[in-house]
Amino acid sequence: MIELNNTTKLYGHVIGVNDLTLTLPTGAYGLVGPNGSGKTTLINLLIGHLRPTLGRVSVFGQDPFQHRSLLSRIGLCPATDILYPNVSARTWVTYLVRLHGFSRRESQSMADAALELVGMSSAMHRPIGTYSLGMRQRTKIAQAIAHHPELLILDEPYNGLDPVGRDEMTTLLKQWTRQGKGLLFASHVLQEIESVTSSFLLIFGGRLLASGTAGEIESLLSDTPQEVRVIGRDAPQLIHRLVDMPWVNSLQLTDQRSELRIALRDPSQFYERLAGWIAEDGLRIDQLQTAEGNLTALFASLLKHHRGETA
Template sequence: MIELQNTTKLYGRVIGVNDLTLALPAGAFGLVGPNGSGKTTLINLLIGQLRPTLGTVRIFGEDPWRQRDLIRRVGLCPATDILYPNVSALEWVQYLVRLHGFSLPESKRLAEIALHRVGMTAAMHRVIGSYSLGMRQRTKIAQAIAHEPEFLILDEPYNGLDPVGRYEMTELLKTWTAEGRGLLFASHVLQEIEAVTSSFLLIYGGRVLATGTAKDIESILAETPQEIRVIGRDAPQLIHRLAEMPWVDSLQLLSERTELKVALREPVHFYEQVAGWISEDGLRIDRITTADGNLAAIFSSLLKHHRGELS
């Protein structure tokens, strides 16, 4: 479905994607990375919006930059917002379907079906300027699926959706993948993708640092330096267990001595032993969490491993 060979995109001296070599069969894949990691650049290369500075890009074996009719086989929900406030969702989606070569009656039929699938039937005749952010997001997803593409690319598709909308979109994407169609789902939130597919690509600094299933990624992260927080009344009593461990870089007691921040060089050792320590010492521990709520620190550590800066 996707094949990249030594693909690099430069914006002057800025690297968008950096020497990517990758082959993905038909299926559903999550593209995970923090903001600025190169996800959108990679997507624009896949749809032929950008031409690689070096290397090659192939979708279904064809070059999207040269084969413009290839775009009919691909659906895109971009991260950018809809900027056509004076037309209705039906008019907008129908027009985009027409651009793929469908007749006027067929494009209207497909637009109505797509808008119904995303829960926009009641509002499809209203102008887009009257929509909430979530309604605009649903409309963007509708135009991406309306021409029934073989391969769907979503760039942060849950932006602006409330919990009900997120659930409904997740169910739609599960159905989409169950029908055997391709999906590339870009997000900086791992849990959003995990609800749809178990196959991931981790991208940071324009490079794919890791690929695999959720279990594979968890295994990689368990071996990646990170900070964790141990929270509970007896958290300080873990200090004597951790202080002499060679894989602990630092310890810091926080929050009135009920929260312990631990910098781990090799987290897997901590995870293997902490439950035993808590049980043996009879400790009251409420929870253990990562110190950083987003993936940026983890991706940074993976990049340092890639560069040889961490052993």
């Protein structure tokens, strides 16, 4: 479905994506990374809006920059608001479907079906300028799927959706993947993607730092240096257990004295022992927070691992 060979995109002296090499068969993949990590640049390379400075991009065996007809096989929901306020959702989606070569009647029928699928039938004749952010997001997703593409690319698709809308969109995307179609879902929120697919691509600073299933990435992270926060009234009592351990880099007790910050060289050693220590000492611990709760910290840890900075 997608193949990148030493793909690099430069904006002058700024690196958008950096030497990406990967092959993805048809399936569902989550593209995870903090804001500014290179997700949108990679998407623009896949749809042919950008040409790589170095390397090669291939979608369904073709260069998307040179073969514009390839866009009829791709559906894109961009992160930006690109809707026209004075036209209705039905008119806008119909027009975009017609650009793929369908007749007016076919386009209207396909637009109606897509808008119904995303829950916009009752409002599709109203001007888009009267819509809430969530309604505009649903309309963008409708135009992405209306022409029945083989690959759906979503850039932050849950933006503006309320909890009900998020649940409905998750159901829609699961149905999409069960049909055997391709999906690339970009987000900086790991949990959003995990509800749809277990296959991840982790990108940071334009580099692909890790790929695989959630379990495989968690296994990698367990061997990656990171900071852990133990919160609870008895957190300070863990210090005597940790102070002489060779895999602990530093210990810091906050002013509230109910939060212990631990910099770990080998987190797996800590996780193996923690439950036993709490039980043996009868400790009251309320929370354990790791880098997984903070994507910036998580990717910083992976970047150190990528560079070989494991100490």
